[in-house]
Amino acid sequence: MMHAKSDSDVTSLAASSPPRSPKRAVYYVQSPSRDSHDGDKSSSMQATPVYNSPMESPTHPSYGRHSRASSASRFSGTFGHKGSRKRLNEKGWPECNVIQEEGSYDDLDEDRGLSRKCQVAIAFVGFVLLFTVFCLIIWGAARPYKADVVVKSLSVSNFYAGEGSDSTNVPTKLVTSNFSVKISVYNPAAMFGIHVSSGPIDLMFSEIAVATGQLKKYYQPRKSHRTVSVILEGDKVPLYGAGAGLTLPSTGGGTVKLTLNFDIITRGYVVGKLVRVKHHKHVSCPITVDISKTKPIKLSQHSCTYE
Numbered sequence: 001m002m003h004a005k006s007d008s009d010v011t012s013l014a015a016s017s018p019p020r021s022p023k024r025a026v027y028y029v030q031s032p033s034r035d036s037h038d039g040d041k042s043s044s045m046q047a048t049p050v051y052n053s054p055m056e057s058p059t060h061p062s063y064g065r066h067s068r069a070s071s072a073s074r075f076s077g078t079f080g081h082k083g084s085r086k087r088l089n090e091k092g093w094p095e096c097n098v099i100q101e102e103g104s105y106d107d108l109d110e111d112r113g114l115s116r117k118c119q120v121a122i123a124f125v126g127f128v129l130l131f132t133v134f135c136l137i138i139w140g141a142a143r144p145y146k147a148d149v150v151v152k153s154l155s156v157s158n159f160y161a162g163e164g165s166d167s168t169n170v171p172t173k174l175v176t177s178n179f180s181v182k183i184s185v186y187n188p189a190a191m192f193g194i195h196v197s198s199g200p201i202d203l204m205f206s207e208i209a210v211a212t213g214q215l216k217k218y219y220q221p222r223k224s225h226r227t228v229s230v231i232l233e234g235d236k237v238p239l240y241g242a243g244a245g246l247t248l249p250s251t252g253g254g255t256v257k258l259t260l261n262f263d264i265i266t267r268g269y270v271v272g273k274l275v276r277v278k279h280h281k282h283v284s285c286p287i288t289v290d291i292s293k294t295k296p297i298k299l300s301q302h303s304c305t306y307e
Contacts, residue, residue: 135275145189146279147196147220147266151304152182152227153296154260156289161248166238173243177211179203179232181260182296186225192277193221194266196228201262203232206242210234210258253292260285260304282307 157178164174181201187194198215211232220226239246248254261284268277285304287297 135271138270139275139277142189142191142268142270142275142277145187145191145268145277147194147264147281148184148186148188149264149281149283149306150184150301151260151283151285151299152184153298154182154285154287154289155180155296156291156294159256159289159291161239161243161246164236164238170238170240173239173246174236175205175210175234175239175246176236177203177232177234179211180229180296181213181232182227182229183215183264184225184227185220185264185266187220187222187266189222189268191222192268192270193219193224194268195219196226197265197267198230199263199265201230201232201260203234204259204261205239205256206245208237208239208242210237210239215262215264248291253290256289256291258287258289260287 157180159175159177161173161175163171165171166174185196195217196215196219197217200209201213201215202209203211211234213230213232215228215230218226218228246256248256262282264281264283266279266281269275270277283304283306285299287299287303289297
């Protein structure tokens with residue numbers, strides 16, 4: 001059976017139960033920033049919020065914690081991959097992975113330096129090849145230009161053969177002679193001059209040189225003719241066994257068969273000493289000499305062989 005509450009009961013219940021106060025707002029204390037230095041100690045202190053009920057205690061999940069976690073999860077979803085969570089830094093921002101480049105820019109500079117060296121080397125090799133080809137072309141064009149050599153005449157100044165002995169006192173015939181030979185040289189090259197020289201110029205009796213001489217080296221310009229004179233001399237040259245074939249009248253005069261042998265060497269410097277052309281020509285002329293005559297003996301081009 002329900003009993004109606006009296007006014008005294010209502011009054012006692014109201015007095016026994018504490019009055020409910022309105023729910024207070026939750027305050028958050030901001031920590032000092034990392035950039036702050038030794039400031040007031042009060043800035044490093046945190047105020048403790050006042051909780052009026054168990055619902056407001058830190059052990060119970062509050063709205064503020066839930067909102068902060070949800071905010072962090074929103075940031076994580078925004079900056080991270082789908083379904084992954086990013087770690088937060090001290091300020092609550094998500095940490096991003098920083099891609100670090102391996103090596104330094106010096107390596108790139110070195111690579112560029114190597115490529116430049118390679119380019120310089122390639123350019124140098126190409127220049128050398130082109131210059132070599134150019135020199136070969138010039139050499140091939142200058143090669144056919146050989147000097148023309150012609151023996152013009154031979155003059156007898158003196159020829160004497162008599163009995164005697166050599167340096168070891170072996171008895172034999174001795175020959176003393178003096179000749180003069182004229183040689184004509186023509187340079188047909190239009191691009192370069194030539195340097196003309198010779199080996200020993202010998203006047204042979206049998207296999208023995210009874211007179212010898214040598215052409216003095218000289219320079220001959222392009223497209224030019226020149227006639228040179230060379231003196232051939234022999235002093236008491238022993239003939240040994242070959243002397244038996246030399247018969248001269250005791251009254252003087254007579255003829256002697258001799259052979260003129262020599263080599264002519266010409267060098268042409270087309271591009272300095274880098275491109276040179278060299279020609280070698282051997283000349284052989286059989287001559288019958290009348291030792292009683294001093295008049296020059298003229299020789300035609302067909303009187304000698306030129307090799």
